[in-house]
Amino acid sequence: MAVRARNVSKLLSKVINGVPKGQIRQLSAEPAEIESRPDFRTTCTMIPGDGVGPELMYSVQEVFKAAGVPVDFEAYFFSEVNPTLSAPLEKVAESISRNRVCLKGILATPDYSHTGELQTLNMKLRNALDLYANVVHVKSLEGVKLRHSGIDCVIIREQTEGEYSALEHEGVKGVVECLKIVTAKKSQRIAKFAFDYATKNGRKRVTAVHKANIMKLGDGLFLRSCEEIAKLYPKIEFEKMIVDNCTMQMVSNPQQFDVMVTPNLYGNIVDNLASGLVGGAGVVAGASYSANCVVFEPGARHTYSEAVGKNVANPTAMLLCAAKMLRHVNLPRYGDMIRSAIEKVLKDGKVKTKDVGGQSTTQQFTYAVINNLDIPKA
Secondary structure, X not given: OOOOHHHHHHHHHHHHOOOOOOOOOOOEOOOOOOOOOOOOOEEEEEEOOOOOHHHHHHHHHHHHHHHOOOEEXXXXXXXXXXXXXXXXXXXXXXXXXXXXXXEEOOOOOOOOHXXXXXXXXXXXXXXXXXXXXXXXXXEOOOOOOOOOOOOEEEEEEEOOOEHHHOOEEEEEOOXXXXXOEOOHHHHHHHHHHHHHHHHHOOOOEEEEEEOOOOOOOHHHHXXXXXXXXXXXXXXXXXEEEEHHHHHHHHHHOHHHOOEEXXXXXXXXXXXXXXXXXXXXXXXXXXXXXXXXXXXEEEOOOOOOHHHOOOOOOOOHHHHHHHHHHHHHOOOHHHHHHHHHHHHHHHHHOOOOEHHHOOOEOHHXXXXXXXXXXXXXXX
């Protein structure tokens, strides 16, 4: 559902209120003006996103302000549902390329099939920056009661080809052809990324998710590419699993998975399924990587537009994204401080949003996190 323009303006102004001097001065199609600041401060691009995105980004800014995080944001409003207010793709991509890091809310995707435009704004941004690897770490959080416990897996998704290539046409009335693009180069690249990730992070096993038994050429190429790369990493166990079996295994025994590498469509499905196992879209962080930059965004991509202005959205996922971003820009003390505060609040169980079994508001959860920040005394 598209958010009305007046609601967007109200929410975007809310994002700005309370931001410390020296951070965002305005939020529009133009980048925010940033006042002079010490050399040790870090500049990151920020895209609030659609739906509850601006409210969640406001929570991040409140926590950053309380923690004294030395980060300034170059902010852009970037949206497909409010195109007249949106910054051009070229400006946003240039900002991310220059800053090399971005904190991003979820972008809504309206149905523009009648206009002939098949590529979404998300797809255009990924292609412009070559954000080929989407990484979602799905982990059980203490204090969030669920059917399963002890889940700790990483889903690595190739997100620049496959079914999401936007190559469709109606050659004959009532008959649509949709092309699925799979290349050895990109399949090997995402496989290598997965094995490198496993090696760097002390993971033991990589599972390739596929449907090569039916799509023998396309998924067959993806699977063979994974098998070839696996031979270069003899210390990492490699297994392959058909996607329909994988989804069944995820809901029945999710603890068996470590690192999963998937093509575009399967990864999107498995991301959301796995997020549901640990509490839903409000608690899972993700990131998209190119060779030159990283975009940190929630792992399950839902704008939650029906909750705009109701103060009920869970800021956990966005705050965890921000914590991951801080570690990436070599500010691990701040990132660990924020993550620890989130974990304390969830474990205590007194302040929870509705999606994880509580009655607290977005604002109340944000302030609870702030109150649990372990800020070193000067």
